[in-house]
Amino acid sequence: MADSVEDIKKSARLYLMIGAALFVGTVLTVMVATVPALDFGGHGFDKADMILGLAIATTKATLVALIFMHLNHEKVWVYWLFGFGLFFGVAMVALIFLAKGDPIHYDNFSTGTDPAPLVEPVDSD
Structure with a gap:
């Protein structure tokens, strides 16, 4: 001070x-x-x-x-906490970008129709 x-x-x-x-x-x-x-x-x-x-x-x-x-005058553990916060913030943004590469895509959402089922229905004859 x-x-x-x-x-x-x-x-x-x-x-x-x-x-x-x-x-x-x-x-x-x-x-x-x-x-x-x-x-x-x-x-x-x-x-x-x-x-x-x-x-x-x-x-x-x-x-x-x-x-x-005033982080330039703090102890080392404060830098670690700050670094962990930055790491997890970047990780959350990376998860958002990884969601763009999701292999499951439903193209029918824009037309308002239901997407095709993932499993074909089984006939009960």
Whole structure:
């Protein structure tokens, strides 16, 4: 914690610099999405723009977590907990993407008809 006036001024200066960096990151993200000169890859929003936007967002989130959430001064077990949370968050997103590769597809849902049965009915003669 800041105990003296100099420490408080130093902390305030750090917070203002991080706030300015977050503002610049936000402006840069908007510029990447709207300015044609910064349009990487093909015309319009594509994979390259998505990767750049996510890189900027990850940098901004890291700054917020380290400075404003004070994770840069924590003990090692807090980093482990934070890492497990990130791991499980990524795992949940991966499960969503894995569901897109599900081999069972019902094409009849869009037409409103019932899907074909998975097992043929057995005649009871």
